[in-house]
Amino acid sequence: MISTEERLDAVFHALSNRTRRQLIADLARCPARVNELARPYDMSVNAISKHLFVLEKAGLLERRQDGGTQSCALTPFALSEASQWIEHYRHYWTSQLDGLAGFVEGQADEE
Known part of the structure; x- marks a missing residue:
């Protein structure tokens, strides 16, 4: 079992990449197959799959096998945990x- 700190490290690492953040936005609209997720990007299905693996490892999505294709869906817990930390x-x-604002305003009043 991984610690909360390790989970947060994985989430923030996953979110540090623009493509992965966009994939999260794409999946927030609806679950999708890997090839559908790769379509709008100028990269291969294999490259998108590597990004999805990072998101999956961070607990931000889960992949399901549907016959010969994989579909992905967001999982909310890890993002919720990161949001609580940020909050x-x-x-x-x-x-x-x-x-600081109160101090600066107090200094301006004295002048």
């Missing part, structure tokens, strides 16, 4: 920036 730190940075 936690968004609150931190918002409070830090609010404090």
Whole structure:
């Protein structure tokens, strides 16, 4: 079993690539077969499959075998976990920036 930290590493690695983020957007519309996902990109089915493997390893999608083809669908848990991590730190940075704004406004009032 992998730790939460390892899962987050895998998710953020997967999301660090533009093509993989676009594949997630494509799959958010509906599940699709690998060859359908490859069609809009200027790359081979094999190259898209490698991107899908990274997404799958991160827990962002699952592949299903449908006869001779594979279909992919998003799985929400890993993205939800990453979103919670980001939200936690968004609150931190918002409070830090609010404090800085208050300090700067206080300095301007003194002048």
